[in-house]
Amino acid sequence: xxxxxxxxESIIVSVKSVSKKFGERVxxxxxxxxxxxxxxxxxLGPNGAGKTTxxxxxxxxxxxxxxxxxxxxxxxxxxxxxxxxxxxxxLQQNVLIEALSPKENLRVxxxxxxxxxxxxxxxxxxxxxxxxxxxHADVPVRQLSGGFQRRLAIGLSLMNRPELxxxxxxxxxxxxxxxxxxxxxxxxxxAAGTTVLITTHYMDEAQRLCDKVAIVSAGRVIxxxxxxxxxxxxxxxxxxxxxSAPQEExxxxxxxxxxxxxxxxxxxxxxxxxxxxxxxxxxxHHDHGDRRAVMVRxxxxxxxxxxxTGTSLEGNS
Amino acid sequence: xxxxxxxxxxxxRRNAAMYQRTWKWNILPNFFEPxxxxxxxxxxxxxxxxxxxxxxxxxxxxxxxxxxxAMNGASFEVTYNIYVRLIFEKAYDAMMTTPIEPDDVLxxxxxxxxxxxxxxxxxxxxxxxxxxxxPLPSSLWVLLLIPMTGLLFAAIGLVFSxxxxxxxxxxxxxxxxxxxxxxxxxVFFPLKERLTQPWLWVAEAxxxxxxxxxxxxxxxxxxxxxxxxxxxxxxGASALLLLLARRxxxxxxxx
Numbered sequence: 001x002x003x004x005x006x007x008x009e010s011i012i013v014s015v016k017s018v019s020k021k022f023g024e025r026v027x028x029x030x031x032x033x034x035x036x037x038x039x040x041x042x043x044l045g046p047n048g049a050g051k052t053t054x055x056x057x058x059x060x061x062x063x064x065x066x067x068x069x070x071x072x073x074x075x076x077x078x079x080x081x082x083x084x085x086x087x088x089x090x091l092q093q094n095v096l097i098e099a100l101s102p103k104e105n106l107r108v109x110x111x112x113x114x115x116x117x118x119x120x121x122x123x124x125x126x127x128x129x130x131x132x133x134x135x136h137a138d139v140p141v142r143q144l145s146g147g148f149q150r151r152l153a154i155g156l157s158l159m160n161r162p163e164l165x166x167x168x169x170x171x172x173x174x175x176x177x178x179x180x181x182x183x184x185x186x187x188x189x190x191a192a193g194t195t196v197l198i199t200t201h202y203m204d205e206a207q208r209l210c211d212k213v214a215i216v217s218a219g220r221v222i223x224x225x226x227x228x229x230x231x232x233x234x235x236x237x238x239x240x241x242x243x244s245a246p247q248e249e250x251x252x253x254x255x256x257x258x259x260x261x262x263x264x265x266x267x268x269x270x271x272x273x274x275x276x277x278x279x280x281x282x283x284x285h286h287d288h289g290d291r292r293a294v295m296v297r298x299x300x301x302x303x304x305x306x307x308x309t310g311t312s313l314e315g316n317s
Numbered sequence: 318x319x320x321x322x323x324x325x326x327x328x329x330r331r332n333a334a335m336y337q338r339t340w341k342w343n344i345l346p347n348f349f350e351p352x353x354x355x356x357x358x359x360x361x362x363x364x365x366x367x368x369x370x371x372x373x374x375x376x377x378x379x380x381x382x383x384x385x386x387a388m389n390g391a392s393f394e395v396t397y398n399i400y401v402r403l404i405f406e407k408a409y410d411a412m413m414t415t416p417i418e419p420d421d422v423l424x425x426x427x428x429x430x431x432x433x434x435x436x437x438x439x440x441x442x443x444x445x446x447x448x449x450x451x452p453l454p455s456s457l458w459v460l461l462l463i464p465m466t467g468l469l470f471a472a473i474g475l476v477f478s479x480x481x482x483x484x485x486x487x488x489x490x491x492x493x494x495x496x497x498x499x500x501x502x503x504v505f506f507p508l509k510e511r512l513t514q515p516w517l518w519v520a521e522a523x524x525x526x527x528x529x530x531x532x533x534x535x536x537x538x539x540x541x542x543x544x545x546x547x548x549x550x551x552x553g554a555s556a557l558l559l560l561l562a563r564r565x566x567x568x569x570x571x572x
Binding site: 085111114 | 321324327339406412416
């Protein structure tokens with residue numbers, strides 16, 4: 001564990017008491033965030049939690065109503081061009097020039113960063129290899145599949161060799177194979193020293209990729225830490241899932257599971273425990289011969305997410 | 318925040334890269350249009366109008382039509398095309414993730430509109446020269462006037478485009494603004510021979526009038542002091558409108 005006194009250089013993004021109001025609506029509410037260097041940091045939260053607005057404030061296209069944002073140790077408002085020259089952003093929606101090929105798209109985008117020949121073409125070719133776009137490098141983008149288009153969109157944001165890569169829902173709508181391939185590329189970038197800031201709805205994605213996550217709800221960070229840490233402190237290592245009517249719940253599990261380690265979604269009850277054995281014995285005993293299906297699995301980030309943001313959690317006060 | 322030349326040029330190059338793919342097909346109509354005008358007026362209307370403004374009708378019309386071509390070239394670019402880039406292609410959202418700032422976007426787009434208007438106007442001028450309708454060398458001054466006309470109509474169009482809520486309103490811009498300008502800016506008949514003095518003063522507000530008058534001066538080689546007023550109008554109005562457009566661009570690209 002590193003010391004608590006982290007020096008300014010090792011924090012790539014620092015968001016301090018930042019709020020953003022659009023008229024009367026509060027999109028981001030006194031939010032704090034620190035993204036350490038060379039980490040993959042996940043910003044998680046339900047739709048409308050303020051994730052995209054937070055990202056937009058970090059790369060300076062939306063201005064915070066109050067609070068301070070520093071990227072690479074620099075105030076974003078005062079060093080906008082310089083900060084943006086060192087970061088890359090993949091937007092939620094692909095922004096590609098459909099009439100042009102991937103190669104041409106990369107070159108046009110590279111010029112936004114003032115890259116010149118021969119570096120421009122060299123970098124474009126490198127990214128075409130890196131993202132496996134070779135077979136379609138010269139085909140107009142409108143003919144490419146969603147997976148190809150998404151990879152190209154990520155490629156654009158890598159043209160300037162960013163120190164910080166911001167990915168807004170990078171794998172939404174992609175098939176499993178493409179997601180896996182993208183994750184491995186993101187890991188490679190991280191291993192090469194790029195700091196990655198990612199938003200996602202997919203908790204498996206966050207758990208696999210992120211060293212640290214912050215769960216955002218209604219514009220505030222409600223919990224932050226390493227995924228394993230959050231699971232350990234907020235819930236418990238094992239999740240026991242089965243169907244049960246609400247009225248039999250007390251008889252089944254009281255005394256075994258604290259009320260804030262329970263999650264009910266309709267008939268489905270999920271319990272988080274350190275050791276599932278005694279609980280399962282209790283359920284079997286209660287059911288007599290009529291054994292219900294009980295699933296035991298490791299607790300994951302989705303459980304944490306649901307227990308924090310879901311409305312059906314009991315005793316979450 | 319201020320304009321940076323290299324970043325503005327990067328914005329310009331995006332449009333150029335797209336145009337490059339289709340320029341051969343895009344540029345052809347620019348040559349046909351003047352030819353159609355010249356034939357229609359030359360063999361048609363011109364036969365009934367022996368003289369206008371002291372010259373043959375076709376010679377009266379020619380310099381003005383160069384300005385109309387420049388106006389149209391810039392106008393299409395800063396209306397439909399810019400709206401597509403803003404709303405449908407989201408090109409500026411992508412630019413805002415790079416060091417490009419809204420002022421660079423504005424400068425790059427104005428530069429591109431001037432480029433397109435120069436292609437339109439330039440082609441028109443080349444055809445006129447080939448038909449012997451552009452007295453050389455004095456008419457070469459319009460090669461400076463064409464980009465200025467582009468600048469003026471880029472500025473006007475941008476102020477409009479950045480403030481309208483949906484793309485359907487562009488038809489108003491074309492039918493209620495550009496078409497009357499085309500018809501009442503000294504292009505088809507000399508205003509001063511048909512309007513009374515108070516109306517002539519009103520006509521001075523029409524933006525197309527000034528490039529048209531300057532083009533006629535260039536073609537005839539006779540420059541009166543009015544030229545200075547026309548130049549002042551074009552540059553002054555452009556500057557003023559671009560300041561307005563600058564605010565709108567910032568509001569639309571950042572929040």
